[in-house]
Amino acid sequence: MITVALAKGALLKDSVRRFAAAGLDFAAVLEPGNRQLMVPSACGTARALLVRNADVPVYVAYGQAQLGVVGYDVLREQPLPVAQLVDLGFGGCRMSVAVKASSPYRRAADLPAHCRIASKFTRCAEAYFEALDLPVELIHLAGSVELGPITGMSEAIVDLVATGRTLEENGLVAIEDLFHSTARLVGHPLALRLDGGELQAIVDRIAAVSVAPVPAAVA
Numbered sequence: 001m002i003t004v005a006l007a008k009g010a011l012l013k014d015s016v017r018r019f020a021a022a023g024l025d026f027a028a029v030l031e032p033g034n035r036q037l038m039v040p041s042a043c044g045t046a047r048a049l050l051v052r053n054a055d056v057p058v059y060v061a062y063g064q065a066q067l068g069v070v071g072y073d074v075l076r077e078q079p080l081p082v083a084q085l086v087d088l089g090f091g092g093c094r095m096s097v098a099v100k101a102s103s104p105y106r107r108a109a110d111l112p113a114h115c116r117i118a119s120k121f122t123r124c125a126e127a128y129f130e131a132l133d134l135p136v137e138l139i140h141l142a143g144s145v146e147l148g149p150i151t152g153m154s155e156a157i158v159d160l161v162a163t164g165r166t167l168e169e170n171g172l173v174a175i176e177d178l179f180h181s182t183a184r185l186v187g188h189p190l191a192l193r194l195d196g197g198e199l200q201a202i203v204d205r206i207a208a209v210s211v212a213p214v215p216a217a218v219a
């Protein structure tokens, strides 16, 4: 029985489509009103664990799932011993530094020393500002980080930007990108090493199939 950790949020529809194209049907996880967190595939040879995005690598690292789908940003923020197997292409976004549109700062390196930076991704932010040799005070938030500069709590944020609408509607602008992120197929290294071929066949099929992403309006 192969277990796959799938993130419940923005990546779920595209993840299910990609596995379906590779022969594993997890469509039951998308059924309206589904509250089941461990869902068998239609053929019964696999099952999906429905977890929070940030928890996908945790289940894979501990071996409870042999495969998982998660945003690259999560892998950067919380390095865990999982193997990155396939760049799935969907879930594209950037990890960016943003400030109020009225801010005088247009480069991260120009931000004042010891200024506050709000983020859900404080490890990524810390590494970035360390590389710039700029000491900053990081404020960890669980979401809606755009409110940091709006309320005056922070000078800037480090956050994901996809369409740019959230920044725009909150009067912020991106001034620098840390990296680009897409969804990744990850695997448990030992499970892959001990695999008799079944896991690798799924990985190969997922790598081979190209599926157009679900349009944002229906995702």
Ligand SMILES: Nc1ncnc2c1ncn2[C@@H]1O[C@H](COP(=O)(O)OP(=O)(O)OP(=O)(O)O)[C@@H](O)[C@H]1O
Binding pocket: 007, 008, 009, 010, 011, 052, 053, 054, 070, 071, 072, 073, 074, 091, 092, 093, 160, 161, 162, 163, 181, 182, 183
């Ligand atoms: N507009 C976007 N905003 C955020 N993430 C996006 C966006 N577009 C693509 N992604 C990718 O989708 C992944 C999952 O995003 P989602 O919002 O579902 O998770 P999350 O914010 O980590 O969820 P939660 O904290 O509720 O578990 C992100 O890690 C990122 O890789």
Ligand SMILES: O=P(O)(O)OC[C@H]1O[C@H](OP(=O)(O)OP(=O)(O)O)[C@H](O)[C@@H]1O
Binding pocket: 120, 142, 143, 144, 145, 159, 160, 161, 162, 163, 164, 165, 166, 167
């Ligand atoms: O550029 P856009 O297409 O507007 O997308 C970016 C927004 O999406 C994410 O938030 P999410 O919806 O995950 O909520 P969160 O703020 O609670 O993390 C991210 O943190 C931005 O706020």
